[in-house]
Amino acid sequence: MAPGHLSVREMREEDKALVLEMLKAGVKDTENRVALHALTRPPALLLLAAASSGLRFVLASCALALLLPVLLAVAAVKLGLRARWGSLPPPGGLGGPWVAVQSSGDVCGVLALAPRASAGGGARVTRLSVSRRHRRQGVGTRLLAFAESRARARAGGLGEPQAQLVVPVAVAAWGVAGMLEGCGYQAQGGWGCMGYTLVREFCKDL
Structure with a gap:
């Protein structure tokens, strides 16, 4: 399917249930890889080992003392990702959320935007997800182009000469990162914990 068919x-209200499922499915695709990445960093391994050692004095089972901290840490990472990206954001100053729709009327992608927190024009992508059966068909690229047009319009409305679009990407979402790099985005910082990046921020001057 070419992007022109989108x-x-x-x-709309009738799209809400489908969009929520799409967002949750998108989070599930990356949460295990993000958890594995986070929990195999040296500081995390040290904390897990310390927690397991402490639990051995409380629990009768050594196996349970080893597994319980890992299970709790994985659950915390997954819940954090679902809370951040698996739900619909409140309406923002840039409108939306927006959906990509095929000529047949099927909703196949979702995008949400927010104004950048820093001064100047531009926008920040807060949600970007494509349904599994419509991936690698130009849907993500089409939504990204739409986001860029909205960011430019906002910058123009503020009288800013240039806009910037920021897209946060989980460190394990290699497909999304590759798409962004192919569209001219560059990784510029991010956030995480214990000195390790879990989410990279890709930026592009428009």
Whole structure:
């Protein structure tokens, strides 16, 4: 399916259930890899070992003392990702959420935007997800182009000469990172814990 066969419109009430499922499915695709990446960093391994050693004095089972901290840490990472990216954001100053729709009327992608927190024009992507059966068909690229047009429009409305679009990407989402790099985005910082990046921020001057 070529991107020209897609249109982008604001989400309607009848789209909400499908969009929520799409967002949750998108988080599930990366949460295990993010958890594995986070928990195999040396500081995390040290904390898990210390927690297991402490639990051995409380629990009768050594196996349970080893497994319990790992299970709790994995659950915490997954819940954090689902809370951040697996739900619909409140309406923002840039409208939306937006959905990509096929010519047949099927919703196949979702995008949400927010104004950048820093001064100047531009926007930040807060949600970007494509349904599994529509991936690698230009949907993500089409939504990204729409996001860029909205960021430019906001910058123009503020009288800013240049806009910037920021897209946060989980460190394990290699497909999304590759798409962004192919569209001219560059990784510029991010956030995480214990000195290790879990989410990279890709930026592009428009």
